[in-house]
Amino acid sequence: MLDKDIQPSTIGGIKRYAKQIKKEYGIPHSEALNKAAQKACFENYSHALNSLPKSKATESQNRLFFSTYWHDKSSRTFGREVLEIKLSKPLFEIATKSDFKKAHGLSWFRLASLDHFVHDQIIHSQETARDSICKAVRELRFMEATGLKPTNDYEAAYPNRDPNNKLPQTDHATNWEDPDSGQFILVDEPYLGPVITGERAEWADKHSWHLQASKWQGMYYPGESQMFIATDATTGYDFTSLMEKIDNIPSPITTENWNSESSFGHDIFLSPQAITPQDKKRAIARGTIHREPSSKTVPMRRSQLVNEVKKNKHPNFHVIDVNGEEYVRANPNKKKIDNVDK
Numbered sequence: 127m128l129d130k131d132i133q134p135s136t137i138g139g140i141k142r143y144a145k146q147i148k149k150e151y152g153i154p155h156s157e158a159l160n161k162a163a164q165k166a167c168f169e170n171y172s173h174a175l176n177s178l179p180k181s182k183a184t185e186s187q188n189r190l191f192f193s194t195y196w197h198d199k200s201s202r203t204f205g206r207e208v209l210e211i212k213l214s215k216p217l218f219e220i221a222t223k224s225d226f227k228k229a230h231g232l233s234w235f236r237l238a239s240l241d242h243f244v245h246d247q248i249i250h251s252q253e254t255a256r257d258s259i260c261k262a263v264r265e266l267r268f269m270e271a272t273g274l275k276p277t278n279d280y281e282a283a284y285p286n287r288d289p290n291n292k293l294p295q296t297d298h299a300t301n302w303e304d305p306d307s308g309q310f311i312l313v314d315e316p317y318l319g320p321v322i323t324g325e326r327a328e329w330a331d332k333h334s335w336h337l338q339a340s341k342w343q344g345m346y347y348p349g350e351s352q353m354f355i356a357t358d359a360t361t362g363y364d365f366t367s368l369m370e371k372i373d374n375i376p377s378p379i380t381t382e383n384w385n386s387e388s389s390f391g392h393d394i395f396l397s398p399q400a401i402t403p404q405d406k407k408r409a410i411a412r413g414t415i416h417r418e419p420s421s422k423t424v425p426m427r428r429s430q431l432v433n434e435v436k437k438n439k440h441p442n443f444h445v446i447d448v449n450g451e452e453y454v455r456a457n458p459n460k461k462k463i464d465n466v467d468k
Contacts, residue, residue, distance in 0.1 A: 128146050128147060128149075128150040129146065132146075132165070133165060133166060133167075134162060134165065134166045135166060135216070136178060136215055136216055136219065137174065137175065137178055137215075138214065138215035138216075138219055139166070139215070139216075139219055140159065140162045140163050140165075140166055140171065140174055141159070141162070142219075143162040143165060143166075144158040144159045144161070144162040144171075145158070145306075147161050147162055156171075159171040188212055188213045188214070188215065188216060189210060189211075189212055189213075189241055189398065190210070190211050190212070190213055190217060190241055190242070190243070190266075191208060191209070191210050191211075191241055191242045191243070191395070191397045192208070192209045192211075192235065192242075192243045192244075192245075192259040192262060192263065193206065193207065193208045193209075193242065193243070193244050193245065193395040193411070194206070194207045194244075194245040194249055194255040194256075194258055194259055194411075195207075195245070195248050195249065195255070195392050195411050195413060195414055196248065196249040196250065196251055196252050196254070196255035197248050197249075197250070198250065198251045198252065199250070203252075203390065204248075204390065204391065204392060205252060205255075205388060205389055205390040205391060205392075206388070206389050206390075206391065206392060206393065206395060207252065207255045207256050207259060207386070207387070207388055208386060208387040208388075208389075208395050209259050209263065209379075209384075209386040209387070210386065210387075211263060211266075213266075213270060214270060215270070217240065217241075218240075220266065220269050220270050221269050221275055223237060225269075225275050225276055228275075228276035228277065228278060229262075229265045229266075229269070229276045229300075230261075230265070230300060231258070231261035231262040231264070231265045231345070232262045232265050232266060234247075234258060234262070235262055238397075238400070238405075238408040238409045239397055239399045239400050239405050239408065239409065240399050241397045241398060241399045242395075242397035242399070242400065242409060243262065244395075244409060244410075244411050245258060245259075245411060246411050246412040246413055247411075247412075247413045248411075248413040248414065252388070253381055256381045256384050257380075257381050260378075260379045260380050260381055260384070261345065261346075263379050264344075264345040264348070264378045264379065265345050267375055267376070267378070268345055268372070268375065271371050271372065271374070271375045272302075272368060272371050272372060273304065273305070273306070273371075274302040274303065274304055274305075274311055275302065275303055275305050276300065276301065276302055276303075277301050277302060277303040277310070278301070279301060279303070279310065280301060282301065282310040283299065283301055283310070283312045285333035285335060285358070286333075291329075291333060293312065293314060293326065293329055293337075293356060294324075294325040294326050294329055295316055295318065295325070295326060296314045296316060297314070297315065297316035297317065297351070298314070298315040298316065298346040298347075298351060299312060299313065299314045299315070300313045300315075300345070301313075304363070304368075307361075307363060309357060309358070309361060309363045310357060310358070311355065311356075311357050311368070312355070312356040312357065313344075313345070313353065313354070313355060313356075314353075314354040314355075314356060315344050315345065315346040315347070315351040315352065315353050315354070316351060316352065316354075317350060317351055317352070318352050319352065320339035320352050321339075322337055322338070322339065322354070330356070334358070334359050334360050335356050335357060335358055335359055336355070336356060336357050336358075336359045336365045337354060337355075337356045338354065338355055338356075338365075338369055339352055339353065339354050340353040340354070340355055340369065340372045340373055341372075341373040342372050342373055342374075342375045342378070343377070343378050344378065345378070348378045348380055349380070353372075355368065355369060355372065392411075392414045394406070394409055394410055394411075394414075395409065396409050397409070431443075431454050432445055432452045432454055435454050440454075442456060442457050443455065443456055443457060444457060
């Protein structure tokens with residue numbers, strides 16, 4: 127059904143809206159493109175093509191930053207990693223916040239602003255910090271190129287939704303869906319060669335599923351694992367087109383080809399769209415926040431505090447038992463304890 131409330135703001139958005147118009151009214155694609163462009167306040171599609179690339183605001187919307195913070199206790203060093211990428215379309219035309227939370231690598235990041243994903247945990251090494259960014263970017267590039275969205279429909283990975291029909295030797299599998307058709311797509315990335323033989327070939331033949339190795343090196347471990355794409359072959363889904371999109375994704379970013387900003391220390395990274403005080407506050411990685419004692423609070427983990435109170439290190443507090451769990455409470459008329467982790 128055509129969503130008449132949409133007002134596209136990019137060439138990609140106009141193209142997608144044109145597909146809806148074409149399907150709704152049965153008109154030629156060129157006419158649908160012109161109508162979609164008019165919805166975006168342009169005279170026609172050619173006018174949109176000539177105008178939108180000149181918009182600096184649109185270009186800035188397609189810049190995206192990833193930041194992580196790390197602390198290597200063995201070398202007693204700590205720092206920050208920042209990677210900038212450019213997307214072919216605005217972020218929310220690729221996926222929604224909910225979609226990002228379903229994707230394995232991206233789910234570790236929080237969207238601090240429209241152009242910034244921040245990792246809230248302090249990672250144990252610089253190499254791992256970079257790797258976490260690389261994995262998230264590879265997932266995002268996959269979504270950008272294919273239009274697929276992550277799904278939590280795990281049973282769809284089994285033909286006839288029967289767990290006994292699981293793909294043999296599957297590893298590091300992720301579940302995806304084509305939002306236009308509803309087609310389920312299984313992405314499998316085991317440590318196997320690209321040739322499909324044996325029980326995996328028999329499985330595909332038995333259940334009438336496509337199973338094909340991609341030329342792109344994949345999301346999980348490029349150069350080591352092999353990406354396979356699988357989906358039901360009986361639905362008429364354009365599997366060839368999907369594989370062309372995947373095979374044409376540029377070489378995936380890895381820690382080996384890392385070429386971006388690294389700095390020592392945990393200075394806050396502020397992206398160009400972090401403008402308001404609220405934006406700048408959201409940009410702070412939560413793991414870098416160190417609570418300090420005040421006149422009314424003592425920041426400390428609950429287990430650590432319970433032990434210290436039991437040893438009479440904090441005479442103004444006492445331990446209580448609630449359903450077998452020990453908690454610390456301030457003595458009457460004494461200072462309170464806040465920020466105590468359970």
